[in-house]
Amino acid sequence: MELRDIIDKLKSNGYKVTEQRKAILQVLSSNPNNLISVENLFIKSKEIYNKTNMSTIYRNLEILERLNLVYKLITEDSIALYKLVCSNEHHHHIICKECGKTEIIEFCPINTLNKLAKDKNFNLTSHKLELYGYCVDCQASKDD
Numbered sequence: 001m002e003l004r005d006i007i008d009k010l011k012s013n014g015y016k017v018t019e020q021r022k023a024i025l026q027v028l029s030s031n032p033n034n035l036i037s038v039e040n041l042f043i044k045s046k047e048i049y050n051k052t053n054m055s056t057i058y059r060n061l062e063i064l065e066r067l068n069l070v071y072k073l074i075t076e077d078s079i080a081l082y083k084l085v086c087s088n089e090h091h092h093h094i095i096c097k098e099c100g101k102t103e104i105i106e107f108c109p110i111n112t113l114n115k116l117a118k119d120k121n122f123n124l125t126s127h128k129l130e131l132y133g134y135c136v137d138c139q140a141s142k143d144d
């Protein structure tokens with residue numbers, strides 16, 4: 001999603017776009033395809049606006065989550081990673097469990113699954129599918 005669209009949505013929901021909030025959004029939108037940890041988001045937001053504090057980061061992520069503007073992933077190590085939601089057409093993700101690098105998969109396997117669901121007398125209305133693994137960089141660091 002474009003930074004402008006996000007700001008519009010925040011405003012139309014009654015949220016002011018403060019310097020802190022803008023810094024956080026800038027960081028998120030500068031890296032739209034990679035998930036980022038709260039800690040890294042804090043460090044990078046602070047570089048843009050140095051009065052940013054951790055509780056503001058958490059509060060803003062909560063707001064963005066409530067408005068469906070961010071996607072949240074909890075890793076196997078229970079670390080929360082975030083990225084802005086995508087605005088392009090229906091697609092899926094393959095996500096690195098180590099660093100949060102995300103690739104887009106254009107293929108959607110839903111037609112096959114839809115048929116299986118019909119056999120169970122279900123009418124599918126929506127689905128979420130993400131694939132997890134290790135990116136090439138993280139595979140290399142695991143070999144060390």
Ligand SMILES: [Zn+2]
Pocket residue numbers: 085086091092093104
């Ligand atoms: Zn996406």
Ligand SMILES: [Zn+2]
Pocket residue numbers: 096097098099100101134135136137138139
């Ligand atoms: Zn990785």
Ligand SMILES: [Zn+2]
Pocket residue numbers: 090091092107108109110127129
């Ligand atoms: Zn799909």
